[in-house]
Structures are given as structure tokens and as C-alpha cells.
Amino acid sequence: MKFDLLPNEIFIECFEYLSAFDIFYSFDRLNYRFHTLIRNILLHLNLNYMNKLLFDKFCHKMLLNSEIKNQIISLKLSNKNTSGQLNVFLSFFSFNEFCQLRSLTLIDLNHNNFEQMKSILLLLSDFFNDLMTQTCEILFHLSPSKIQLTSILNLNFNSSTSHKTMTITSLTIHHCILEDLCQLFKYVPMVKYLYIKVFKKSSFINNELDIIDFYVIYLKKLVINYSEANFDIFKLLLKRTPNLKILTITVKYALDIIDAEHWQNLIESSLHHLNIFNFRFIVWIDYAYNDILKKFQQFQTDFWHRQHQWYTNYELCSMTAFIYTIPYVWNFYNLKSDMKRFSISTMNNSKTFDYVTELYLFIKMINNKSDYYFQNVKLLTLMNERDLFERFLDYNLQSKKKEAKRLQFLNIIINLTNIEHLDLKSISNAISPTILLEILRQTPKLSSLVIEKPALISCFTNNQLCWYLNKMIKILDITHYDDHNEFMNIFEGRDNKCINSGHLISNSFNFYINSQLTISTQPQSDYCLARSDLSAKSF
Numbered sequence: 097m098k099f100d101l102l103p104n105e106i107f108i109e110c111f112e113y114l115s116a117f118d119i120f121y122s123f124d125r126l127n128y129r130f131h132t133l134i135r136n137i138l139l140h141l142n143l144n145y146m147n148k149l150l151f152d153k154f155c156h157k158m159l160l161n162s163e164i165k166n167q168i169i170s171l172k173l174s175n176k177n178t179s180g181q182l183n184v185f186l187s188f189f190s191f192n193e194f195c196q197l198r199s200l201t202l203i204d205l206n207h208n209n210f211e212q213m214k215s216i217l218l219l220l221s222d223f224f225n226d227l228m229t230q231t232c233e234i235l236f237h238l239s240p241s242k243i244q245l246t247s248i249l250n251l252n253f254n255s256s257t258s259h260k261t262m263t264i265t266s267l268t269i270h271h272c273i274l275e276d277l278c279q280l281f282k283y284v285p286m287v288k289y290l291y292i293k294v295f296k297k298s299s300f301i302n303n304e305l306d307i308i309d310f311y312v313i314y315l316k317k318l319v320i321n322y323s324e325a326n327f328d329i330f331k332l333l334l335k336r337t338p339n340l341k342i343l344t345i346t347v348k349y350a351l352d353i354i355d356a357e358h359w360q361n362l363i364e365s366s367l368h369h370l371n372i373f374n375f376r377f378i379v380w381i382d383y384a385y386n387d388i389l390k391k392f393q394q395f396q397t398d399f400w401h402r403q404h405q406w407y408t409n410y411e412l413c414s415m416t417a418f419i420y421t422i423p424y425v426w427n428f429y430n431l432k433s434d435m436k437r438f439s440i441s442t443m444n445n446s447k448t449f450d451y452v453t454e455l456y457l458f459i460k461m462i463n464n465k466s467d468y469y470f471q472n473v474k475l476l477t478l479m480n481e482r483d484l485f486e487r488f489l490d491y492n493l494q495s496k497k498k499e500a501k502r503l504q505f506l507n508i509i510i511n512l513t514n515i516e517h518l519d520l521k522s523i524s525n526a527i528s529p530t531i532l533l534e535i536l537r538q539t540p541k542l543s544s545l546v547i548e549k550p551a552l553i554s555c556f557t558n559n560q561l562c563w564y565l566n567k568m569i570k571i572l573d574i575t576h577y578d579d580h581n582e583f584m585n586i587f588e589g590r591d592n593k594c595i596n597s598g599h600l601i602s603n604s605f606n607f608y609i610n611s612q613l614t615i616s617t618q619p620q621s622d623y624c625l626a627r628s629d630l631s632a633k634s635f
Contacts, residue, residue, distance in 0.1 A: 174203035295323035356394035433458035477519035524551035
């Protein structure tokens with residue numbers, strides 16, 4: 097079926113995944129049908145990261161076609177690295193002009209912006225603000241009966257200001273310390289889910305820890321993505337969450353955090369409803385190697401295994417020690433070359449890493465006897481020791497052969513059928529056309545590839561490999577490449593099936609070949625080829 101013959105219902109469904117700018121840029125002038133169709137749908141407008149020229153053009157279009165404003169239901173604007181985009185937008189429009197607006201995301205909002213938009217805050221069903229200072233002032237001006245979910249970059253409370261209680265039940269905080277949470281919980285007592293991206297070290301000293309009086313009786317799930325706080329801080333926080341059922345935390349470099357007896361006492365005294373406890377604890381080994389091993393083994397007593405069914409693996413590297421609950425519930429894992437794992441022999445380790453979707457894998461760990469297995473990895477980065485210790489040393493033929501041999505066992509450690517993105521830049525010396533062809537054959541979902549220039553050029557000698565690259569790869573990132581003219585000559589002069597040559601129809605930063613391939617120059621002199629699913633366009 098031809099593209100133009102598809103019914104409107106299909107186009108409308110597809111448009112839900114596109115920004116308003118992309119829709120108008122691609123379809124507005126195709127024909128009368130699309131001109132009419134895109135003016136009768138609801139739009140999501142994301143102007144974040146848009147360059148000034150395109151931003152000004154779309155604002156001008158909305159000024160000339162005021163009906164577009166009535167179609168927009170979600171709007172995203174930013175002052176971050178955009179030369180005051182939000183301020184410029186507000187000089188053209190008032191938020192009150194967007195009568196259908198339901199969701200608003202503002203990045204780096206300042207006080208003047210806030211004064212301009214107070215009136216619309218009460219009308220929004222979804223408001224997200226990403227800023228450094230006025231977060232709490234913004235938050236407490238929202239209608240407490242409407243907002244149930246919010247995200248805050250940094251907490252900054254003015255202790256002299258009185259705020260109203262809000263019925264927020266789900267809250268995400270990017271950075272905070274314990275003092276901030278103490279204040280926040282007074283005003284969001286109904287919160288049930290709390291996600292903290294970075295829980296920073298507190299300024300409390302020991303004799304001040306007991307003076308804080310707050311309880312969060314409705315909190316059921318707490319997730320702390322990263323922290324270096326010590327155990328006493330966690331103890332103070334968790335003693336105030338008596339009904340907590342799920343706790344997931346990652347703590348680095350706080351030695352007292354790996355004391356199993358302290359955790360057991362805290363759980364037995366204050367966390368009677370805790371059913372799920374997921375943790376990752378990473379500490380420096382230093383000289384206390386045996387002491388750390390003994391502490392890790394304390395997490396394998398009857399309290400942990402028989403009473404709660406909380407099981408752990410622990411791993412040792414040259415400088416750090418790492419203990420985590422299984423199954424491993426985080427989506428990122430770094431399998432280092434010097435890692436030694438100690439696991440429970442009675443557990444089925446084949447499913448330990450089923451939640452991992454992004455893997456950094458040192459190829460030294462690839463062999464036909466590996467006890468690691470990753471079933472659901474989508475983003476795979478292959479590494480080797482050269483990047484850490486041998487960057488300026490000669491890379492000899494024997495090392496290359498060893499690495500190439502290891503890659504033959506890649507499917508023993510990873511289910512390759514789910515891989516969507518593959519980063520080979522660190523092992524390009526070990527990648528031959530034959531090995532890359534075999535990897536492509538085993539990765540049917542692969543669409544994004546990162547590779548260095550010499551390894552990519554060597555692919556041109558293999559027509560079958562070029563066919564796979566042309567068929568599968570939609571995003572090709574060529575690293576450490578600073579001569580795009582040479583690159584264009586390579587592809588324009590080739591008649592193989594890897595890339596079709598064609599006419600350049602773009603500016604100095606973006607090139608399009610046969611309306612299918614996009615070459616974009618990054619500030620770091622990286623080049624990216626991306627197959628365009630729609631008509632060729634330049635942003």
C-alpha cells in the first residue's frame with residue numbers, strides 16, 4: 097500500500113509519537129489532505145534542545161496561525177543552554193493562550209517566569225519543573241487537590257515560610273539531603289512512593305540526629321538510586337517510615353553500610369512491614385580485605401535467608417568490593433575484567449541479571465565457561481583493558497587474536513537476540529569483518545552501532561557484511577573522526593551495498609544521502625549516520 101493511501105486513523109496514531117514541530121515541518125506542505133489533517137489533531141510541542149533558527153520559525157508560524165495554539169496539549173520549554181528560550185517564548189505568547197494545555201515542562205525556570213505563569217498553574221493537570229532554586233515555591237502554588245505526581249530537581253526550603261499541606265502520593269527528587277526530607281515530609285504526609293536520585297551526605301553530627309521528629313506513615317516504597325551517606329543517616333530516615341514495604345538503595349564508599357547486624361537490628365525494631373529489600377553496597381577494599389569478606393558473609397545468616405528470603409552475591413575487584421541482593425534489580429551492570437564473584441551454590445544464577453538492559457562488558461570475561469548470563473540486554477558496550485592501562489602501548493597481533501577468539505563466545509554470556517545498540521569503539525582493533533558479520537547475524541534487533549573509522553572501512557571488503565549493515569543499522573556513530581570531507585568521499589565513491597551515495601541537501605552540520613542516511617557532526621568531532629524513516633529534513 098502506498099503511503100498516501102493509508103487511512104487518517106493510522107496517521108493520527110503515528111502523530112501521537114511526534115512533536116508538533118516535526119509534524120508541521122514534515123507534512124504541512126505535502127498536500128491539502130495533510131494540511132487539513134494536522135490542524136485537527138492534538139499536539140505535543142517539545143522545543144527543548146531546538147536551535148534558535150528553527151525555534152523562531154515555529155514561533156512565527158504559531159503567530160500567523162493562532163489555531164495551532166488551541167491544538168497543543170503538552171508543552172516543553174527550556175532556559176538551559178538555549179540563550180533564554182523560555183523568556184523569548186513568553187515574549188511571544190502567554191500560557192493562557194494555550195486553552196487545551198494539560199502538561200507543562202519548564203527547565204531552569206526563574207522567578208520572573210514564575211510570576212508570569214502563576215495563573216495557569218492551577219489549571220494544569222500535569223506540571224513538571226526542573227530548576228535549582230524556586231522548586232518549593234512553585235510546588236506549593238500548585239493546586240493540592242489536583243497534583244498527585246511531581247518531580248523536583250533540588251529541594252530548597254525557607255524555614256521561615258509556612259506552606260500548605262499537599263496530597264502528593266508519588267514524588268521524585270533528583271538531589272536532597274536528610275534535612276530537606278525532614279522539612280518536605282511535613283507538607284506531603286500522604287506520599288506513598290518516593291524516588292531519590294542522589295541522597296547526599298548530611299551535615300548532621302551525631303548529637304543532633306535524635307532531635308528531628310517526623311514520621312511518614314503512608315510511605316510504602318522508597319528507592320534511592322545513589323548515596324554516599326553513612327548508616328546512621330539511613331537509620332534516622334528509616335526509623336520514621338514504619339509502614340515501608342519496599343526498599344531499594346545503592347550506597348557507595350560508606351564502610352559502616354555493610355554491617356549486617358546493624359541492618360538486622362534496624363529492620364527488627366522499625367521496619368516490621370518490609371517485604372522487599374534490594375541493595376547494592378560498594379566499598380573500597382584498601383587493606384581490610386579479609387574484614388570485608390567477613391562482613392559480606394554476615395548477610396547470609398538465617399535472618400536473611402530463612403526468615404526473609406533475601407539472598408546476596410558479592411564480588412571483588414582490585415580496588416572495590418561489591419555486595420548486592422539477587423535477583424539484581426537494576427538495569428545497568430559493569431562486568432569488569434578483574435571481577436571475582438562469590439555466589440550461593442543453591443541459587444539459580446541464570447536469572448540473576450534478568451533486569452539488566454545495559455551492560456558494560458570487558459572481553460576478558462568472555463569465555464565458554466562463564467557463570468554469568470544476561471538474558472535481556474539491549475545496550476551492550478564491549479571494553480578491554482587497553483582503555484584503562486594500555487592506551488599508549490603497542491597493541492600486538494597476539495593480543496588481537498586472543499580478543500577475537502573471546503568474541504566467538506559472546507553468545508554464551510549474553511542473549512544477543514535482544515541487543516539494539518552495540519558500542520565497539522573500545523575493541524575496534526579486535527573486530528574483523530568476519531566477527532562483525534557473525535555478531536550482526538545473531539542480533540536481529542540491532543539498529544545502532546558505535547565503531548571507529550578503521551574498523552568501519554575494513555567492512556567495505558565484505559559485501560555480505562555491507563548488506564547487513566545497510567539493512568539493519570539506522571544509527572551509525574563513528575568516533576574519533578575529524579574529517580567529514582574524507583568521510584563523504586569514502587561513501588560517495590563506493591558502489592557497494594553498505595551505503596547508497598547521493599546528493600547532499602543540508603547544512604554544514606547535517607548531511608542526508610538519498611533521503612535515507614543522515615550524517616551529523618557532534619562538537620566532539622564524532623559523526624553519526626542515521627537512517628531517516630520519513631522524508632529528508634534538516635534540523
